[in-house]
Amino acid sequence: MQTIYAMHQHQSDNLEKEEKFLFASIESMQDLYLLMLSALIEIQSKEEEYLDLVSKKHLATKEEKNPSSKFTQNKFLQLLKNSESLLDKIDARKINNWKQNDDIILFLIDAVKESQLYIDYMSKSKSTFDEDKFFIADLFTQIIAPNEKLYEYLEEYKLTWLDDVPLVNTMILKQIKQVKETQEEFKVTKLYKDEDDKDYAKALFRKTVLNEVELSKQYIDKTPNWDTERIAEIDTIILKMAICEFLKFPSIPVKVTINEYLEIAKEYSTPKSSIFINGILDNLVKDLKTEDKLVKTGRGLL
Structure with a gap:
């Protein structure tokens, strides 16, 4: 629909060119999907780096020397971080946005740590895989996905993503909830069913x-x-x-x-x-x- 509308607006009759645009737009939706998943990986990685640095401070407090690693060791985040198929796909599509814009990730980490969800989660010493999984699902839904700074970045980076964000986020949330503890990897959703x-x-x-x-x-x-x-x-x-x-x-x-x-x-x-x-x-x-x-x-x- 959007491609046909664009053709009308530009008064284009180049079918092959517009068809290429159509499929490029569809492929870019998977890039958005990978980008949102990579944000979760990067949040875990940045927080892990931070805890390591804090523990090595010269005048570190007792808490800083032995910080809680419950969030960074979240079982679902670990599954995501160690999923070779996901990492290979992110690498193949050259999804490295957060390496170049880590300020967005740091902003998201602050928002996460200020949330009641995070405070409640960290107050318990241990959690099961399902508890870890559903915590990330809630965190993604309530804190990360609706974050205005993240939304502004996506809008500025690629305008066509704005229409795709709700669908992609819904897909990711559905996947998170369906992950089983016995899974060895997080399976990347196919762009086309067949x-x-x-x-x-x-x-x-x-x-x-x-x-x-x-x-x-x-x-x-x-x-x-x-x-x-x-x-x-x-x-x-x-x-x-x-x-x-x-x-x-x-x-x-x-x-x-x-x-x-x-x-x-x-x-x-x-x-x-x-x-x-x-x-x-x-x-x-x-x-x-x-x-x-x-x-x-x-x-x-x-």
Whole structure:
């Protein structure tokens, strides 16, 4: 949707160029995923360095000489830190942002240590793997992910990440909660579920762009109370993509298509857009069924 919108704004008809932009944007989402995970690793590493330095101070207090290492030895953080597959992926994608911007990490450490979550966690001498895991999950959700300084950095570094942050953070949180103590490594989530997943993205983009005129004819007559020139451009793109799925993707259920695009409309368009789009798609589905143009394979897809 965003790539098609960008094409319209730039009045571009270079399909191959825009397709490259689409897949580059998708790949950059995995970089954000790796960057957020690497922040957890870097927080642990920086705090470990700090505790080591403090313990070696010339006039160190008794507490400073024997600081609590409960946080740095957190079992989940240790799993993350020692996960070769994760570290290899971070290295392969050249995710070294925090080495160059350690002020962000130091700021996050301060925020963590000032939190009641951290104070409560450190007050207990021991904890189980699950307690360690859920502590990091809460810390990520309540302190790290919503941190304004981190958010400002992400926005400044790559503008396209702003739309990806909620999805990436949700994915990471889900993974943290699912990790088992018996796991030897933290498994990096694949960018695509399988090759069909990637082919779908390419096919939806191409089929929508190459058939825009044909697709727009499907909804123009369904908007008698709306001036088509005044319909928000994002709404027209959403409609075209949804109609494209109706007509050219027989394996995708109608209800799935409608629900997905209504969610997109709520997220990216005007407050009334989802109601407007839902009305048009509902009427269109009825007409397509009547005209026997809605061909779906498999049971229950209509």
